[in-house]
Amino acid sequence: MKTILVVDDEPDIRESVKMILETRGYNVLTAIDGDDCLKKLKEGNPDLILLDIMMSGTPVSEVVKHIKDVKIAFMSVVRISEARKKGLCTQDNIIDFIQKPFDVGDLIGRVELILGE
């Protein structure tokens, strides 16, 4: 069973994404910001990290540098242009951008695609 780490400073979003993914049979961990994310990374062993792009605390660009071998998908409420996406894809493990608010089916589809199912 694959594990997904959901990182977002909004509790409702963490809760909602957790609910959606758990019904699909994933094991879901949550973190409240970048630092918490790195902590949970050591405890659990996620196959995918859904990372909100705008959070307080350590900026995402810093956090990402410490994550090298787990797939990351950014989530953002602000529309990201293609140009900005290129700028954010600084590492090979950053592989998707999910727009918030998302369509439930879309989210599931993307997650499954990333995890190769």
Place this chain on the structure above:
Amino acid sequence: MGGEKFDIKRILLSKLDRKLTLLFIIVALVAPSLAVYYFYMLAVSALPETMIANQSNLLQTAAAMIIILIAVNAGVIGFFVSRSITKPIKELYNATQEVEKGNFNVRTDIRTCDELEELGHAFNRTTVSLGKMAEERKEIDSAKSEFLSITSHELRSPMTPMKAQLQMLQDEYFGKLTNAQKDSLNIVIRNADRLDKIIVDFLEISRIEAARLKFVFKEIDVGEIIQETVDLMKGSAKEKNVKLKVNMGKLPIIEVDSDRVSQVLRNLIDNAIKFSKDKNTIEIAAEAEKDHILLSVKDYGCGLNPENQMRVFEPFYQVEAASCRTHGGTGLGLAICRGIVESQKGRIWVESTSGKGCTFYFTIPMKPIIDIEPIKVLFSQKDSIERKLKDAFQTALGPLGIGEFSELKNKNALWRDDILEHIDSLTGQYILTPKQGGEFKHTINTIFGEEKEVINKKPDTAAGSGEGKVIK
């Protein structure tokens, strides 16, 4: 011959120091010349003839030398005196030029101990306070920008869990639903979507009003953008059984923001689809003109009456015709399109015959505008324009003007080109003189915003970028 004379006059009088020096020389020459002449005549009459005859050479040379010396002296003194005046004036002039460019850090350093020095101090004090105002403006702008981006985040965040939960409810994640529950949920979801769209659109408009629209320009074939957009819209066109037809001339490759062009085009096509009837066609055309590309979206739907035509670009204005009720629109689409097009100094307008359909036109400049100015989209231009037109007609034609104006209004001919044509016909009938016609036309053009006064358009980046300069 006359031209030459005029030039000499200009050469002599256009520089203050030349004028003054010349004045000095003339004054300095007149008095001594008179004096020398007088004394010469006195000498001639008082002294014996032989003496005069012997000394006449000496006398003449002396006289000439005195006059020349005085003239030279006067010239030199005149030059320095006038320079002491013109130098500070020049300094002030250069400093003013800098301020005009937006550099408020400039200061003058005039030490002539006279009124000009006082003027220099006053100038410095003025630029200091102008600089402070510019700083304040910048702070307000950056606070606005900060507020906008926080607001956009805060406003849209609640939508995410809301929509996610509603969707899960609807997809029966939490148990089967009764029909009544399903209907209720549909209404909630529909309105949540609507709210989300309004928020997104509203944020766009805020950005347009604050000139915070971001454009990314790349060299692209405009035809490709059009074709891609049309392909994107084919799905929704098919749903309403409407065909999309593209008609493009040869289009150049220019620097343009393809996302924005696509956005405007999508919006217009979307509207066209909403207004079209079953089995209609929508024609999308594009043509390269002198300094812009003209695009159009033509539908054969129910068209717009004159009042709607004027108001259709207003925020939240939606056409009320029951047979053409638009669903799911926020009413902001066209206002946003207008903001985008006008930010690039383009034009967007509609031509329509009620009952026969509409054609929406917009232009893209060949060269993109990098310095975006704020565009006002949040108030109705229609009433204020009509009022100004009425005044213009009255001014130009007196009481006859009111009649002419009402006639044009009833014929739905209150568009710029129609009015200009009408003025030409009035001139042709000798109701207006060519001069009056020209002036009238100029007023009309100003009302429609074609002719703008350009009072120094320099980007804000210039202000404060000049280091404290003392102009010498």
